[in-house]
Structure formats: C-alpha cells, structure tokens
Amino acid sequence: MSTAVAKSAKKLKTREEGKPNxxxxxxxxxxxxxxxxxxxxxxxxxxxxxxxxxxxxxxxxxxxxxxxFSNFSEAMRVTDFWNSLLNSFLITGLTIGLSLVLHSLAGYSIGRSMGGNKAFKFIYFYIVSGMFVPFAILMMPLVKETAILQIDNMLGVILLYVVFYMPMNVMLYCGYLKNIPQAMEEAAEIDGASTWTTYWRIIFPMMSPMHATVAILTALGTWNDVMTPLVIMSGSEHTTLPLAQLNFQTQFGTNYNLAFASYLLALIPILIFYIICQKSIIGGIANGAVKG
Amino acid sequence: MSAQIRKPMSKRMKTHIGMVLPALILFIAFNTIPLITGAFYSFTNYRGYGSYDMVGLRNFIDLFQDSRVGSSYLFTFKYAICGTILVNVISLVLALGLNSRIRFKSALRGIYFLPNILSGLIVGYIFSFLFTYIIPAAGTALGWKALSNSILASESWAWVGVLIVGVWQSVAMNTIIYISGLQTIPADVYEASSIDGANPWQTFQKLTLPLLLPFVSTNLILSTKNMLMVFDQIMSLTKGGPAQSTESISYLIYRNGMDGGQFGFQSANAVVFFVVIVTVSVIQLRLTSKKEEQL
Structure with a gap:
C-alpha cells in the first residue's frame, strides 16, 4: 500500500514537472x-x-x-476596397450591437420565465429550432420579402443576420443565465428597482463573458458570409469584402498576382483582429462550446 | 393572498414579454414567414416572376425523378459523411496533441485555429490556384502522372478537392471544442487510471472518449449540419462542375431557383432538404444521447 502511494506521488510529480514532449x-x-x-x-x-x-x-x-506593392493599389482600385471594407464593418458592427441587445434581452426573459411559464418555454424551443432551418429554404422567399419591404440592402442583411444568429445566441444566453443566481434580482426588486433597471444595471453587465462569446461567434459568421449579401444585395451597388472577390473574379482574369493581392487585402482585417485578440477569440469559442 | 403575489408577478411578466417581443417579431418576420411562403411556393409552378398555378404535389414527384437533383443529394451526402468523419478524427487527434505537454502550446493552438476565421470563399480561391497550378506543376516535375492534372477538372475526383478545402477549414473549430472538452476532464481521473496500470490506448478508449462524448455529439451534429449546407467552397472552387459533379443541394437551389426560373420546383427541393436536415439532426441527437445515458 505504501508503495502504491509512493508510486502515485511519483506519477503525480512526473505529470506536473515532466519535460515537454x-x-x-x-x-x-x-x-x-x-x-x-x-x-x-x-x-x-x-x-x-x-x-x-x-x-x-x-x-x-x-x-x-x-x-x-502595385498589385495592392491596383486591387484596391478594381474592387473598390475601402467602400467594401466600410460596408463589411458597418454590417458586422451593427449586427453585433443589435444581437447583444436583442438576443440577451430575449435570452434573459426566456431563461427566467420558462421555468413556470409554458408560453416562454414554447418560445424558447420555437426560436432554438430555427437552428435547423437551412438558408436554402429561406433564400428565395427572403429575396421577395426584402424587395417588398424595400430592405434589399445592407439594412436587410443586418436584420437577417440578427435573425440567423438568434437561435444560437438565445441558447447561449439562456444557458449562461443558469449561473447567475436569481437572488440578485430579487434583492434589487425588493429595493424598488424595476425589472428593466435591474436587467441593465445588474444582469447585463454580469453576462459580459457571454457577450464576448456571442460577439465573436456572430462577428466571424457575418464578416465571412457571402451567400446572404449575394442574394439580398444583388440589386444595390454595395458589396462586402468577400462578395467583392466574387464579383470581380472576371476582372482579375489570369492576373493571379492582382487576384491574390485582393484576397490578401480582404483577409488582412480579420487576421489583424485575430492576432490581437487570439486568446479571447479561442477562449470565447471554447466558452460557447462548454456552456452551449 | 394569491392575488397579492400575482400582482407584482404580472408586472414583471409584462416587462419580460416586452423584452422578448422585438426578437420574436424579427424571428417571425424573417424566419417563420419565409419558411411558410417557401413551403407554399413548393406547391406552385412559380418561376420567380409572372403568374403561377397551384400544381399540388407535382414538384415533389418530379423531384424524385430529376437526375440533377438526385446527383446533388448524392454529392452532398458523400461530402458530408466523408467530411464529418475526417474532420472529427483529425480534430480529435489534434486536440489530444495540443492538450498534452508540448512546447509553444498557445502559439500552435493559435495557428491551427487560423483557418476558422478566414472567409470560405477566399480560401476556396486560394486552394483553387493550388489545385489548378501548383500541384499539377509539382506532379509534372516529379513525374507523377496522377497529380499532373488538376483534380478540380476531373469529374470523378473534383469532389475530393472540395472535401479537402472543407475539411481544412472545419478542423479548426472542432479542435477547439475538443480541447475545451478535454479540459473538463479532471487530472485525478488520469492519475487513477495510471495507478491502475492502464496503457495510453486503454486510457483513451475507456476514459477520455466516454468523458468526451457530449463534445463528440456536439461536434458531430455541428459538422454534419455545416457540411450538408456547403456553398461557399463550391462557389469559388468548381461552380458545381465539372459536369455538375460537385453541385451541392444549396448550390443547386441557389443556381436554378434564383436564375433558372425554377422558383417553385427548387422551393420543393428546399422543403425536402429542410426535412432531411432535421431528420439527420434528430437521429444524431437520439443516438448520441442514448450513448451518453448508457455510461
């Protein structure tokens, strides 16, 4: 027995102090x-x-x-780089902003009410089941719908993203909310704070680890997406960074240096973002995987 | 008494309803309504413009006799099954490696995660050049006949090219999920198994894998769903060719539904595709949750 203990102590030591492989x-x-x-x-x-x-x-x-470097200046000119960059920033930024507000609100109200309320439980499953709806089935009707509503532009794309990422984000927020004890809100409400103020003052800040996860997942998805702007914004003259690469394929022709300069330009913003926030991006995604 | 409790409750409830309403309205407007309209159009011969008639189940009957639709399902499933297996095996091995005692751990993790943040379309263009010029040139230089032509130009091998790109990109995300799964396994479990004299393979088979099972099921469902919906890579690598051999379901719906005047017919295709995705996901959920219960 004592040898076993000694052995395990030895093993423990090698595990912790062992040389890297x-x-x-x-x-x-x-x-x-x-x-x-x-x-x-x-x-x-x-x-x-x-x-x-x-x-x-x-x-x-x-x-x-x-x-x-002339490839780069030429690529910027051909693809109207700064405009598509700005559009990509606008779409991604506004989508994240709206998602953080609307999805966390929905996640909070659903997460807190679905225990005793069948309607909220239904809303939860109703929204989360949206995860299994492929874009292919929504695509053609959405083109018609956005045209009728006259949002076949960037605004439409943003609203659609808010809807597409809603199932995942609401699920993440609901899951995270289980870690926040309800006593906090009850105490605040006894002090006379309304549910609304309690939410913004106490709960919203407490959910910030999940805000990071939601922001990162939503950002990666929207920044790189081609299909939605391709079908929704085809009528307008605006493009996003990835969409520009598709639209200008024919202009690149066989000048691969120009094409690759353009691809690199399109990849640089997210590469910079990744180099700066690598730890929080990977951490945020891991967080989503464990909680989700 | 109960009325007294109810009153503040209902005020809170009102706020909660107000909180969920904006999201719910958007969801109904841009998910449920298009879903219902799509389902409606699947019973019509709508071309995307002009007038149309109700045709009952005609589209669905035609769908099962359409060889182009059939081959798109064949391609998509071949791609999704091979892709899901490859992605999960590679990312599990990578996660085990990246989670063990190695040098430069965080730098290596950072590099292996890189493909996930890049645009699928642009990655497709880069690989398209690699497959079309670099690999054939290298093949010719080395005298390997098999490599001297672009695989993207081959009707029987182009799907492998698409698969390589799909796997290259998807491995990153699944690896991170597996790593975070491995980190939930407490170290003393491993100590116990090493005291019992288990070899590494036994430890992996009897300990790591079962404890990792929730993450395996998450990853399987995620990658199957993403692979079934493949679009970007097709757009930049093959545009469905050569001879429609790499036409995925999403790509076919986009191509013929948007421009090909088959709005009604491709809506029917999309409805079937939706049912297929839900069925596959439900089966996967059932199977994996059964496995988890057994443990």
Whole structure:
C-alpha cells in the first residue's frame, strides 16, 4: 500500500514537472505547414509582379525578387476596397450591437420565465429550432420579402443576420443565465428597482463573458458570409469584402498576382483582429462550446 | 393572498414579454414567414416572376425523378459523411496533441485555429490556384502522372478537392471544442487510471472518449449540419462542375431557383432538404444521447 502511494506521488510529480514532449511538438509544428502553406503562397504571389510568375512551381512559390506593392493599389482600385471594407464593418458592427441587445434581452426573459411559464418555454424551443432551418429554404422567399419591404440592402442583411444568429445566441444566453443566481434580482426588486433597471444595471453587465462569446461567434459568421449579401444585395451597388472577390473574379482574369493581392487585402482585417485578440477569440469559442 | 403575489408577478411578466417581443417579431418576420411562403411556393409552378398555378404535389414527384437533383443529394451526402468523419478524427487527434505537454502550446493552438476565421470563399480561391497550378506543376516535375492534372477538372475526383478545402477549414473549430472538452476532464481521473496500470490506448478508449462524448455529439451534429449546407467552397472552387459533379443541394437551389426560373420546383427541393436536415439532426441527437445515458 505504501508503495502504491509512493508510486502515485511519483506519477503525480512526473505529470506536473515532466519535460515537454519534444517529438510531439515537432510533429505538431510540421502539421502547421498544412495551415501556413496556403497563406504563404497567397502572400508571395500577392507581392510578385506578373512577369515573375513562370509556369513551374518555383515561379509561383519562390520569394519575390523585389516586393511589388502595385498589385495592392491596383486591387484596391478594381474592387473598390475601402467602400467594401466600410460596408463589411458597418454590417458586422451593427449586427453585433443589435444581437447583444436583442438576443440577451430575449435570452434573459426566456431563461427566467420558462421555468413556470409554458408560453416562454414554447418560445424558447420555437426560436432554438430555427437552428435547423437551412438558408436554402429561406433564400428565395427572403429575396421577395426584402424587395417588398424595400430592405434589399445592407439594412436587410443586418436584420437577417440578427435573425440567423438568434437561435444560437438565445441558447447561449439562456444557458449562461443558469449561473447567475436569481437572488440578485430579487434583492434589487425588493429595493424598488424595476425589472428593466435591474436587467441593465445588474444582469447585463454580469453576462459580459457571454457577450464576448456571442460577439465573436456572430462577428466571424457575418464578416465571412457571402451567400446572404449575394442574394439580398444583388440589386444595390454595395458589396462586402468577400462578395467583392466574387464579383470581380472576371476582372482579375489570369492576373493571379492582382487576384491574390485582393484576397490578401480582404483577409488582412480579420487576421489583424485575430492576432490581437487570439486568446479571447479561442477562449470565447471554447466558452460557447462548454456552456452551449 | 394569491392575488397579492400575482400582482407584482404580472408586472414583471409584462416587462419580460416586452423584452422578448422585438426578437420574436424579427424571428417571425424573417424566419417563420419565409419558411411558410417557401413551403407554399413548393406547391406552385412559380418561376420567380409572372403568374403561377397551384400544381399540388407535382414538384415533389418530379423531384424524385430529376437526375440533377438526385446527383446533388448524392454529392452532398458523400461530402458530408466523408467530411464529418475526417474532420472529427483529425480534430480529435489534434486536440489530444495540443492538450498534452508540448512546447509553444498557445502559439500552435493559435495557428491551427487560423483557418476558422478566414472567409470560405477566399480560401476556396486560394486552394483553387493550388489545385489548378501548383500541384499539377509539382506532379509534372516529379513525374507523377496522377497529380499532373488538376483534380478540380476531373469529374470523378473534383469532389475530393472540395472535401479537402472543407475539411481544412472545419478542423479548426472542432479542435477547439475538443480541447475545451478535454479540459473538463479532471487530472485525478488520469492519475487513477495510471495507478491502475492502464496503457495510453486503454486510457483513451475507456476514459477520455466516454468523458468526451457530449463534445463528440456536439461536434458531430455541428459538422454534419455545416457540411450538408456547403456553398461557399463550391462557389469559388468548381461552380458545381465539372459536369455538375460537385453541385451541392444549396448550390443547386441557389443556381436554378434564383436564375433558372425554377422558383417553385427548387422551393420543393428546399422543403425536402429542410426535412432531411432535421431528420439527420434528430437521429444524431437520439443516438448520441442514448450513448451518453448508457455510461
């Protein structure tokens, strides 16, 4: 018995102080190449002038002899980069703002009322089941509907995103609310605060870890989405960053350096965002997975 | 007495109703109403413009005899099944690796998560260049005949190209979910198993996997659903070709419903697609929750 204890103590020690597994580290670093290689290729081709692109592998993948930034200025001109960037920012930003307010309100009222109220329980399942409705079935009717309501523009896209992300976000907020004891609100209400003030003063700030998760998940989804703006905004002259890449495919032609400069430009904003907030993005998503 | 309790309750209830109402109205307007209109159009011969007639179940009967629709279902399921298996196996292995004692842990996690934040469309364009130019050029240089042509141009292999891109992007998200699952397993469970003399494979099979099961089911349902709805990669890699061999259900509905004058017919297709997705999700939920109960 005493040997077993000693053995387990030894094991415990090796677990905590053990050396990092070098072989595994090397394998994982090699595996990274599958992720980094396509990005390396994008950067190298974007920085090259078309004359350097020969027909062999080296021509495409070698490091450019001189950095050519003219691809970028040309790509910005062709795709109207700053306008599409602004549109993407507007759509993503407003979607996040509306989602944080409307979804957390809905999540709160549903989460607190569905225990004793059948109507709220129904609303919960009604909204969450929206997760299984594919965009394909909504697409054609939504094109008609947004045209009739005259929101076949950015506003329409924003409202649609608020609806598309509602099932997931309401579920996340409802789940998170279980961690917040109801005693808080009861105490505030005894002090004479209304439900509305209690919510904004106490509950909304307490849900901030979930706000981060919701904001990140919604942001990644809306920033990269092509299908919704493609079908809804096709009538207007506005585009988003990914949609511009689709619309200007024919103008890029066989000038791959121009095309890749444009792809890189479109990827840079989210890459910067990711480099700055990597920890909170990964943490936020992990948080959503555990709570959801 | 009960009236006294009820009164403040009802005031609170009023606020709660006010809180849920804006979201609920939007949801009805942009989810339920289009869902119902879509279902309605599936019984018509509407072309997207002009007048139309009710045609009863005609569209649904035609749907099952339409070879293009049939092959789009075949492609989508082939893609979703292979993709879900590959994604989950790769991301589970990666998560185990990234969760063990390694150097540069957070940097490696950061890199492996990168594909998830990138636009599927742009990733598709980048891989399209890779498949069309780089790999054939490398294949020719190495003298490998099999690689010397673009797989995206091959009717029988283009779907593998789409699959590679889909998997490349989806692995990231599932890996993070598996890692957060692994972190919920307390360390003393592993200590107990090592005291009992279990080897690593036994530990994984008897301990890690069962404890991870809720996350496995989340991941399976998530990736199946996402893979069944594949669209962006098709748009940038193959546009459904060659010879419609990579036409996914979503892509076909978009292509022929929006521009092809098949609004009614493709609405019927979308209704069937909706039913298929719900059925697949419910079956997966049932199966995994049964497994979880057994433990």
């Amino acid at each position: 070098i072989l595994l580290t090397v394998l994982l670093i090699i595996g990274c190449l599958t992720v980094l290689f396509p990005l390396y290729m994008t950067i190298v081709i974007a920085l090259k002038s078309p004359s350097e692109m020969t027909n062999d592998v080296a021509g495409a993948l070698s490091f450019p002899s001189s950095l050519s």
